[in-house]
Amino acid sequence: MKQEINMRKKAVCIMSGGMDSTLSAYMMQDAGYEIIAVHFNYEQNTQKKELECFHNITKALDVTNKYVLNLDFFKQLGASALTDSSIDVPTGGVEEGVPVTYVPFRNGIFLSMAAAIAEKEGASVLSIGVVEEDSSGYPDCREEYINAMQKAINLGTKDETKIEIKMPLVHLKKSEIVQEALKRSVPLELTWSCYKNEQRACGVCDSCRLRLNGFKEAGVNDPIAYE
Structure with missing residues (x-):
């Protein structure tokens, strides 16, 4: 019985270092879960x-159980402006x-690897910060898709493994x-969204535009530096 309770208390949180996945992890911690943080270098x-943001955020969350997984597959694959230097990040x-x-x-791919960690760690929850309505139109951010992945994960793991994918x-x-991040005192100054730069955010890529517009509509200033 004690082991079952512990399983319910653990959440594997996929954390990119961005605002969305950071808030999701804070929400899991506020809900009483022990956070197991997973980050992908791809x-x-x-x-x-x-x-760098991932390590700073997990320090703020006081998370000690962390996985940093290195994947060169996406670089070999290319086909994205995030991983292929021959494709420009759009700024228009x-x-x-x-x-x-x-x-x-x-x-x-991230959810599949995180599911393996969840099964090994005895976690009952996976957390991912996907946003459907105000995202960039990525097909793998849709609620219907994530629900389908949850079903597949539970079909492909041990009978006693029951994993719920939370996408708050x-x-x-x-x-x-x-607004939700500010309410929960999430350190947004530690997060990063820019697709192009690592020093000062470009402010013109799609991710920067979405972030800046969100802060504007919320009526507060973004705490990170822009060009």
Whole structure:
């Protein structure tokens, strides 16, 4: 019985170093879960900065159980402006259809690896900061898709393994995410969203635009530095 209670208390949180996944992890901690933090280095443009943010955020959360997983697969694959240097990160605003910053099946791969960690650690929850309504149009951020992954994960693990994928931000606007983060005293100054730069955020890539607009609509200033 004691082991079962402990399993319910653990949440594997996929944490990129960005605002959304950080808030999701704080929400899991506020709900009473012990956080197991997972970060992926996948040869993305801002890999060094995102890893730095991850370590700073997990320190603020007082998380000691951390996994940093290195993947060169996405660099070999290319096909995304985040991992292929021959494709420019767009800076002209919202694109039609799925943007070139989409990394093929990234969340599916991340969730699969996180599920293996959850099974090993005896965690009952996976947390991912996907946002459907105010996102960049990535197909692997849809609630329907995440629910399908949850079913697949539970079919492909031990009978006693029961994993729920929590996506607490999936229907929130960016401004609502900012407001919720401020309410919970999330250190947004430690987070990073820019697709291009690692020193000062560019302010013009799609991710920066979404972030800045969220802060504007929330009526507060973004604490990170921009060019």
